[in-house]
Amino acid sequence: MTTMTISTITLEGVTCANCANSVSNALHSVQGVENFDVDLFDQITTITYDDDQTSSSIIRSTIEQSNCDVH
Incomplete structure (x- = not known):
């Protein structure tokens, strides 16, 4: 049986649409993120x-690696 978990993570430094897209792309790459x-x-x-x-x-680490370099 699959156990789904819901987690809320603070996104420090995510201040623009490009940053949000970087985070979204990173999350799409994590197997198991529904x-x-x-x-x-x-x-x-x-x-x-x-x-x-x-x-x-793993999710936090992936988000941290998706830095937004546009600022």
């Missing part, structure tokens, strides 16, 4: 994922 919403205004992302396939630490 759904996510990047909220640019509140600088958070809410992610639904299969915790048998990924973990919060």
Whole structure:
């Protein structure tokens, strides 16, 4: 049986649409991420994922590696 987890992560430094797109692209690459919403205004992302396939630490690391260099 698949266990889905919902996690909200603060996005520090994500201040523009290009940053939000970088985070979105990074999250699309994580196996097990089923759904996510990047909220640019509140600088958070809410992610639904299969915790048998990924973990919060993997997701956080992937987001951190998706730096936005446009500023």
